[in-house]
Amino acid sequence: MSLRPTVDFLLNDWLGVEALNQRERFADHSRETFDAVLDTCERIAREKYAPFNRTVDTQEPHFDGERVVLPQATHDAHQAYAESGMLSAAQDYRLGGMQLPYTVEAAANAFFAMASVSIGSGMLTVGNANLLMAHGSEAQRRVFALNEFAGRWSGTMCLSEPQAGSSLSDVATRAVPDGEGFMDDPLGPRFRLKGNKMWISAGEHELTENIVHLVLAKIPGPDGKLPPGVKGISLFVVPKKLVDASAQLTGERNDVALAGLNHKCGWRGTTNTLLNFGEGKFPVRGAAGAIGYLVGQPGEGLRCMFHMMNEARIGVGMAATMLGMAGYHASLDYAKNRPQGRPVGPEGKDPSRPQSRIIEHADVKRMLLAQKSYCEGALALELYCARLVDEQHTGAPEAADEARLLLEVLTPIAKSWPSEWCLEANSLAIQVHGGYGYTRDFPVEQYWRDNRLNMIHEGTHGIQAMDLLGRKVLMENGRGLQLLAQRVNATIQRAIHTPELAAHANALGQALAQVGAATKAAWATANPAEALANAVPYLQAFGHTVLAWIWLDVALAALAAPDSPARTGRLGAMRFFFHYELPKTGAWLAVVSRRDPTCAELPEEAF
Amino acid sequence: MSLRPTVDFLLNDWLGVEALNQRERFADHSRETFDAVLDTCERIAREKYAPFNRTVDTQEPHFDGERVVLPQATHDAHQAYAESGMLSAAQDYRLGGMQLPYTVEAAANAFFAMASVSIGSGMLTVGNANLLMAHGSEAQRRVFALNEFAGRWSGTMCLSEPQAGSSLSDVATRAVPDGEGFMDDPLGPRFRLKGNKMWISAGEHELTENIVHLVLAKIPGPDGKLPPGVKGISLFVVPKKLVDASAQLTGERNDVALAGLNHKCGWRGTTNTLLNFGEGKFPVRGAAGAIGYLVGQPGEGLRCMFHMMNEARIGVGMAATMLGMAGYHASLDYAKNRPQGRPVGPEGKDPSRPQSRIIEHADVKRMLLAQKSYCEGALALELYCARLVDEQHTGAPEAADEARLLLEVLTPIAKSWPSEWCLEANSLAIQVHGGYGYTRDFPVEQYWRDNRLNMIHEGTHGIQAMDLLGRKVLMENGRGLQLLAQRVNATIQRAIHTPELAAHANALGQALAQVGAATKAAWATANPAEALANAVPYLQAFGHTVLAWIWLDVALAALAAPDSPARTGRLGAMRFFFHYELPKTGAWLAVVSRRDPTCAELPEEAF
Structure with missing residues (x-):
C-alpha cells in the first residue's frame, strides 16, 4: 500500500x-x-x-x-x-x-x-537557514544559510534552557560584546555567550562538517543585569567550529560543548542534547565565552525566531500525522493478512468455519477507519496550511494577508491536533495487532513511542491552547476567527446542497456556532485566568471542528471524482469523523463556556 | 506522598x-x-x-x-x-x-x-493454584497448589497459541492418553501434549524450583480430529520438571521448551515466552509429548479457566490502575517542585516576578486532577469489585448471588476502564513533566509503556466490549443490568438530598437512562452483527457511567468525614469527573443507539 x-x-x-x-x-x-x-x-x-x-x-x-x-x-x-x-x-x-x-x-x-x-x-537545518535568509546580514546568509541549504553544514535552534523550558522570558544565557572591535566582524556584531541550552535536537553529531547553532540569549544592560521578559531576548548565530567570511573553517573549535545526551522514550534516531556555551571546555581566542554573531537587532530575537514558527509547527504536525499514517498502513496490512476468530453474523459465530482475517471484524474496521479518519484528515489539514504559506508568500496582497491571518489561527491546531489524535491512531494500530503490536518485532510500538514527543516539543499542548484562546482568536479584533468561519461557511454552503453531505453540513454549522459562543463565554468576564483555565478543552473542540470542516471539504472533492474504492474510503472516513468524533466537542466546550473553575480552584494540598 | x-x-x-x-x-x-x-x-x-x-x-x-x-x-x-x-x-x-x-x-x-x-x-501463581483448589483432584491440590502457595513453585496460564490469540476455539494443542495405564496416575489421568503456546508470562525462569503450567488443549475424537469450538477444550497441569505424588522432583525434565522470549514495549520485568510442548527438545520416559495431567473433566477446560477469570481481570484492572497512580504521584511531586513560568492572573503575566512552581498553572492542575479522578476512581471500582468477590464467597445466599451477577456485569469495566483511562493518566503524567517526562531519567515514560499492555492481555478491549454488550447485559434476562441500575439508583437517592451532590445525582440518572436506552436500541433488531458493531463505544460509555456512580458514592462517604484537604480533593476529583468526563457518554452512545454501520459496512478495498 x-x-x-x-x-x-x-x-x-x-x-x-x-x-x-x-x-x-x-x-x-x-x-x-x-x-x-x-x-x-x-x-x-x-x-x-x-x-x-x-x-x-x-x-x-x-x-x-x-x-x-x-x-x-x-x-x-x-x-x-x-x-x-x-x-x-x-x-x-x-x-x-x-x-x-x-x-x-x-x-x-x-x-x-x-x-x-x-x-x-533536515527540517531544523532548513528552518535555521530560512531564518537567516529572512533576518541575517548578507554575509550571514551567504556563509551560513547557503552552506546549510547545500547540506555541507546542519543547523539547530537553541531556545530552551534547563530552568526555562516553555518560559522563554526566563532565558539566562548571557551575551556580551567581544572586545573593542566587536561591531566590525564581517559575520556580524561579535559577542561572547555563556549559558546552558537544553533539548537541542541534532546539537552534536558528525553528520556534517559543521553545526550552525541559532541561540537565544540576553545582552545585559548597563547595570550588568539581564533585561526581564521576552523583550530582552536577542538572537545569535554560533557555529560549532569557527569559520571565516569565505565560509572556510578556521581550524578553531568554538566553545560549544556537549554536556549530555538525553535518553528518550522514542525518536531515538535524532540526537538530543544539553549544550554548554562558553563554559571553558574549548577556550577560544584568549577570552571567555562562545563566539556568536548577532542576527537582526538586539531585543528582536524572539520575533525573528517566531517568524519561522508557523512552518516549524506545521512540520511537527506533519511528523505526528505521518507517524500516525505509518501505523495505519502497518495495521491495515496486518489486518488484511492475519486470520483470527470469526466475525459475528446475524446468527452469531460458527466455530466450524475457518478463521477469518481480522479486517472482517467490525471492531477492527472501526479501529482502522478511526486511524484513516485521523491521519488522512490531519494530512489534509497540514497541506491546507502549507498552501496558506504559499498564499502568504506569493498571493495577491489581500489574499496573502488573509492567508497570514488564517495561518495564525490554524497553526495551533495544525501542531496540536495530529500530536494528540495521530498518537491515538498509533495506539489503535497497536491494538489491531494484539499482543504482536506490543512487541518490538512489529513497527507500531515504535511509532507510538516516537509520536509521544509531538505534544511536547515546539510548544506543548498547553502552550498551543493558550496561544489559540489567549491570542489568536482575539487578535485583530477577532478577524482571524471570523475569516476561518467564512471559509467554513463557504464549505457548508457547497455541502448543504449535496444530498450525501447536507446532514454533515448542518452538524458542522452547529459545531462552529458552539465554538463561537464558547469563545465569547470564555472571555465574558474579560479575566484571562478564568478564560484560559480550560484552554486545552477549547483547543480540542476547536481542533475537532476544524477537522470536520476539512473532511467535509475533502468529501466535496471526493464526490466530484468518479466512483472508486478510494472515493468510498474517503467518504467513509468523513462519515466516521462526523458520527464518532465531532459529537465529542459538546463535552469539551461545556467547561469552557461556564469557565469551569473545578481545576483552577482546587488547592494544592487537596491533590 | x-x-x-x-x-x-x-x-x-x-x-x-x-x-x-x-x-x-x-x-x-x-x-x-x-x-x-x-x-x-x-x-x-x-x-x-x-x-x-x-x-x-x-x-x-x-x-x-x-x-x-x-x-x-x-x-x-x-x-x-x-x-x-x-x-x-x-x-x-x-x-x-x-x-x-x-x-x-x-x-x-x-x-x-x-x-x-x-x-x-505472584498473581498468576495464585490464580493457577486457586484454579487447582477449585477444580483439581486432592492430589493435584496437595502437590501443585500448596507448593505454589508456599512460593516453592510458580504457575502459568497457557491459553493462547500463535494461530489462536483471542480465538480460543481454535486452540490446536493436542493431548492424547499416555499409554495403557494413563488413568491410574496418582496425579490424575496422564496425557501427552503437543503444541505451541504464545504470550506465556513467566513461562521460563529460575525464580522457583519448578514451574506449574496450566494448559488448554484438545483431546482428539475417535476419528483422530480435534473437536471444533470451545467445548472441545480440556485443561491439563504440566510441570516443567516432573514430580511424584509426594511433590518431590523426580529428576526428569518434562518436554516443555522455551521457543522464544517476546521483546516487549514495556512490562519487561516479566518474562513473556513462546513455549513448545512435546516438540522433542527434552524427550521424557520414552514416548513423544509433554506429560500433563487432566484437571477436571474432558471438555470442561474453558469453564474451569473462566472460573478464575473475574479475579484475573480485576487483577489486570488493578495493575492498570496502580500504574496510573504511580504516574499521578510522580507528576504531582514534580509539579510541586518544578519552577517554570507564571500563572495567568487577572492582568496576565508579570515577567519580573520569580517563576512559579508549575502546580500553580491551571492547565497543570487540570492534568493532575484528571489523573486523580481516573486513578482514585479506578481504585475504588477495583476494591468495590473485590468486595463483591468476598460477598460472593461468604455472603448470605441471596446477597452472594447478587454479588456474582453484579461481578459478571462489572468485570469487563473493571478490566477495560483502567486499561484505557489510567493509560491516559500516564500520558498526562508525561505531559506534566514536559520534555523531562519523555526521557528515561524520569519514571513516567516507563509507566506509560508498561500500561499499554493492559488493553491487550486477559481479553482485549474489543473482547471485553463483546462480553459486556453481547453477553453480560443480556444474561438472566437482563437481571445483572437491572441489579446494577438498582445499586446506582440507591446512590442517586442518597445523593439527591445532599445539596453538594444533587446536580451530579441528576446527571448520573440521565446517563444511566441513556445507557439503558442504548442497550435496548442496540438489540432492537435482535441482530448480533448490528448490535455489536459499536460494542467498544458502548463499553466506554458504560464505563464512564459506572465510574460516575462510583465517584458519587465515594463523595457521599467523603462528605460524612470531617473537613480536610483529602476530603476537598475527593470532592474535587468527583466534580471533575462529572464536569469533564461524564458528558462524553453522549457521543459514544449515539452510534450505539442508531447501530451506526459506518465502520462495519466499509468494504475492505476502501481502506
Missing part, C-alpha cells in the same frame, strides 16, 4: 496546486515537475529511510568520549537527502534552489517522516 | 471492610490485622520493588543458551513476597493461609503493582 494516491488526490484534486504555476515564481513548474519531486522523495524514503527505522531506535546515539556516534544508515540517509536538493527546494534558482511551492515541499517531506521520523529530513 | 490514606479511606470509610469480621471465616480479623498486612506489603513494595523498577526495564530477561536470566533484584523481590505469606493470603488456616478477605488481599497487592508492576506479585 502506498501513500502516494492520497497525496496526489489532496494536492491535485482537492488543493489544485498545479494552478500555482500561473504565478511568476512557480512559472517553470507543472504537474510533471511536482510529480518528479514526489517520486524522488518517495524513492529515497523507501530505500534509505524505511529499512533503518528500527536500527536508529535500537542503536541510540552515544558519546564515545570524543564524538557522538550515529548508525551508518543515518549518515547515508542524510547524504541522500542532501543530494536530492530538498534542503533548498523552496529557494530561488539563483541560490541553487528549485523554487518549489512550500505545499509540494511539505508533501514530499511527508514521505521521510513516514519512513523514519527520527532519522529526520 | 503515600497511597495509604486513600486505601484506608476506601477500605474503611467507604467499603467498611472491618464489618467482614462478623463472618465466621474472617472472625479472627480486625482493623488491626488488616492494617498489619497493608503495612507489611507497603514496606516490602517500598524496599524490594520500587527501587528496582527501572532496573527490570533496562535489564530485560535474556536467554543465555541454558536458562533465562533475570536481575538479582527480581529474585530478591519474589523471595520477600513469598516470605510475606501473601501467596496464600486468602487460603484456609489449615492450609497455612491467613483467611484474609479478597478485598484486603487486593488492596495489599496494589502496593506492589504501583512499585513495580512487571516484577509482579
Whole structure:
C-alpha cells in the first residue's frame, strides 16, 4: 500500500496546486515537475529511510568520549537527502534552489517522516537557514544559510534552557560584546555567550562538517543585569567550529560543548542534547565565552525566531500525522493478512468455519477507519496550511494577508491536533495487532513511542491552547476567527446542497456556532485566568471542528471524482469523523463556556 | 506522598471492610490485622520493588543458551513476597493461609503493582493454584497448589497459541492418553501434549524450583480430529520438571521448551515466552509429548479457566490502575517542585516576578486532577469489585448471588476502564513533566509503556466490549443490568438530598437512562452483527457511567468525614469527573443507539 494516491488526490484534486504555476515564481513548474519531486522523495524514503527505522531506535546515539556516534544508515540517509536538493527546494534558482511551492515541499517531506521520523529530513537545518535568509546580514546568509541549504553544514535552534523550558522570558544565557572591535566582524556584531541550552535536537553529531547553532540569549544592560521578559531576548548565530567570511573553517573549535545526551522514550534516531556555551571546555581566542554573531537587532530575537514558527509547527504536525499514517498502513496490512476468530453474523459465530482475517471484524474496521479518519484528515489539514504559506508568500496582497491571518489561527491546531489524535491512531494500530503490536518485532510500538514527543516539543499542548484562546482568536479584533468561519461557511454552503453531505453540513454549522459562543463565554468576564483555565478543552473542540470542516471539504472533492474504492474510503472516513468524533466537542466546550473553575480552584494540598 | 490514606479511606470509610469480621471465616480479623498486612506489603513494595523498577526495564530477561536470566533484584523481590505469606493470603488456616478477605488481599497487592508492576506479585501463581483448589483432584491440590502457595513453585496460564490469540476455539494443542495405564496416575489421568503456546508470562525462569503450567488443549475424537469450538477444550497441569505424588522432583525434565522470549514495549520485568510442548527438545520416559495431567473433566477446560477469570481481570484492572497512580504521584511531586513560568492572573503575566512552581498553572492542575479522578476512581471500582468477590464467597445466599451477577456485569469495566483511562493518566503524567517526562531519567515514560499492555492481555478491549454488550447485559434476562441500575439508583437517592451532590445525582440518572436506552436500541433488531458493531463505544460509555456512580458514592462517604484537604480533593476529583468526563457518554452512545454501520459496512478495498 502506498501513500502516494492520497497525496496526489489532496494536492491535485482537492488543493489544485498545479494552478500555482500561473504565478511568476512557480512559472517553470507543472504537474510533471511536482510529480518528479514526489517520486524522488518517495524513492529515497523507501530505500534509505524505511529499512533503518528500527536500527536508529535500537542503536541510540552515544558519546564515545570524543564524538557522538550515529548508525551508518543515518549518515547515508542524510547524504541522500542532501543530494536530492530538498534542503533548498523552496529557494530561488539563483541560490541553487528549485523554487518549489512550500505545499509540494511539505508533501514530499511527508514521505521521510513516514519512513523514519527520527532519522529526520533536515527540517531544523532548513528552518535555521530560512531564518537567516529572512533576518541575517548578507554575509550571514551567504556563509551560513547557503552552506546549510547545500547540506555541507546542519543547523539547530537553541531556545530552551534547563530552568526555562516553555518560559522563554526566563532565558539566562548571557551575551556580551567581544572586545573593542566587536561591531566590525564581517559575520556580524561579535559577542561572547555563556549559558546552558537544553533539548537541542541534532546539537552534536558528525553528520556534517559543521553545526550552525541559532541561540537565544540576553545582552545585559548597563547595570550588568539581564533585561526581564521576552523583550530582552536577542538572537545569535554560533557555529560549532569557527569559520571565516569565505565560509572556510578556521581550524578553531568554538566553545560549544556537549554536556549530555538525553535518553528518550522514542525518536531515538535524532540526537538530543544539553549544550554548554562558553563554559571553558574549548577556550577560544584568549577570552571567555562562545563566539556568536548577532542576527537582526538586539531585543528582536524572539520575533525573528517566531517568524519561522508557523512552518516549524506545521512540520511537527506533519511528523505526528505521518507517524500516525505509518501505523495505519502497518495495521491495515496486518489486518488484511492475519486470520483470527470469526466475525459475528446475524446468527452469531460458527466455530466450524475457518478463521477469518481480522479486517472482517467490525471492531477492527472501526479501529482502522478511526486511524484513516485521523491521519488522512490531519494530512489534509497540514497541506491546507502549507498552501496558506504559499498564499502568504506569493498571493495577491489581500489574499496573502488573509492567508497570514488564517495561518495564525490554524497553526495551533495544525501542531496540536495530529500530536494528540495521530498518537491515538498509533495506539489503535497497536491494538489491531494484539499482543504482536506490543512487541518490538512489529513497527507500531515504535511509532507510538516516537509520536509521544509531538505534544511536547515546539510548544506543548498547553502552550498551543493558550496561544489559540489567549491570542489568536482575539487578535485583530477577532478577524482571524471570523475569516476561518467564512471559509467554513463557504464549505457548508457547497455541502448543504449535496444530498450525501447536507446532514454533515448542518452538524458542522452547529459545531462552529458552539465554538463561537464558547469563545465569547470564555472571555465574558474579560479575566484571562478564568478564560484560559480550560484552554486545552477549547483547543480540542476547536481542533475537532476544524477537522470536520476539512473532511467535509475533502468529501466535496471526493464526490466530484468518479466512483472508486478510494472515493468510498474517503467518504467513509468523513462519515466516521462526523458520527464518532465531532459529537465529542459538546463535552469539551461545556467547561469552557461556564469557565469551569473545578481545576483552577482546587488547592494544592487537596491533590 | 503515600497511597495509604486513600486505601484506608476506601477500605474503611467507604467499603467498611472491618464489618467482614462478623463472618465466621474472617472472625479472627480486625482493623488491626488488616492494617498489619497493608503495612507489611507497603514496606516490602517500598524496599524490594520500587527501587528496582527501572532496573527490570533496562535489564530485560535474556536467554543465555541454558536458562533465562533475570536481575538479582527480581529474585530478591519474589523471595520477600513469598516470605510475606501473601501467596496464600486468602487460603484456609489449615492450609497455612491467613483467611484474609479478597478485598484486603487486593488492596495489599496494589502496593506492589504501583512499585513495580512487571516484577509482579505472584498473581498468576495464585490464580493457577486457586484454579487447582477449585477444580483439581486432592492430589493435584496437595502437590501443585500448596507448593505454589508456599512460593516453592510458580504457575502459568497457557491459553493462547500463535494461530489462536483471542480465538480460543481454535486452540490446536493436542493431548492424547499416555499409554495403557494413563488413568491410574496418582496425579490424575496422564496425557501427552503437543503444541505451541504464545504470550506465556513467566513461562521460563529460575525464580522457583519448578514451574506449574496450566494448559488448554484438545483431546482428539475417535476419528483422530480435534473437536471444533470451545467445548472441545480440556485443561491439563504440566510441570516443567516432573514430580511424584509426594511433590518431590523426580529428576526428569518434562518436554516443555522455551521457543522464544517476546521483546516487549514495556512490562519487561516479566518474562513473556513462546513455549513448545512435546516438540522433542527434552524427550521424557520414552514416548513423544509433554506429560500433563487432566484437571477436571474432558471438555470442561474453558469453564474451569473462566472460573478464575473475574479475579484475573480485576487483577489486570488493578495493575492498570496502580500504574496510573504511580504516574499521578510522580507528576504531582514534580509539579510541586518544578519552577517554570507564571500563572495567568487577572492582568496576565508579570515577567519580573520569580517563576512559579508549575502546580500553580491551571492547565497543570487540570492534568493532575484528571489523573486523580481516573486513578482514585479506578481504585475504588477495583476494591468495590473485590468486595463483591468476598460477598460472593461468604455472603448470605441471596446477597452472594447478587454479588456474582453484579461481578459478571462489572468485570469487563473493571478490566477495560483502567486499561484505557489510567493509560491516559500516564500520558498526562508525561505531559506534566514536559520534555523531562519523555526521557528515561524520569519514571513516567516507563509507566506509560508498561500500561499499554493492559488493553491487550486477559481479553482485549474489543473482547471485553463483546462480553459486556453481547453477553453480560443480556444474561438472566437482563437481571445483572437491572441489579446494577438498582445499586446506582440507591446512590442517586442518597445523593439527591445532599445539596453538594444533587446536580451530579441528576446527571448520573440521565446517563444511566441513556445507557439503558442504548442497550435496548442496540438489540432492537435482535441482530448480533448490528448490535455489536459499536460494542467498544458502548463499553466506554458504560464505563464512564459506572465510574460516575462510583465517584458519587465515594463523595457521599467523603462528605460524612470531617473537613480536610483529602476530603476537598475527593470532592474535587468527583466534580471533575462529572464536569469533564461524564458528558462524553453522549457521543459514544449515539452510534450505539442508531447501530451506526459506518465502520462495519466499509468494504475492505476502501481502506
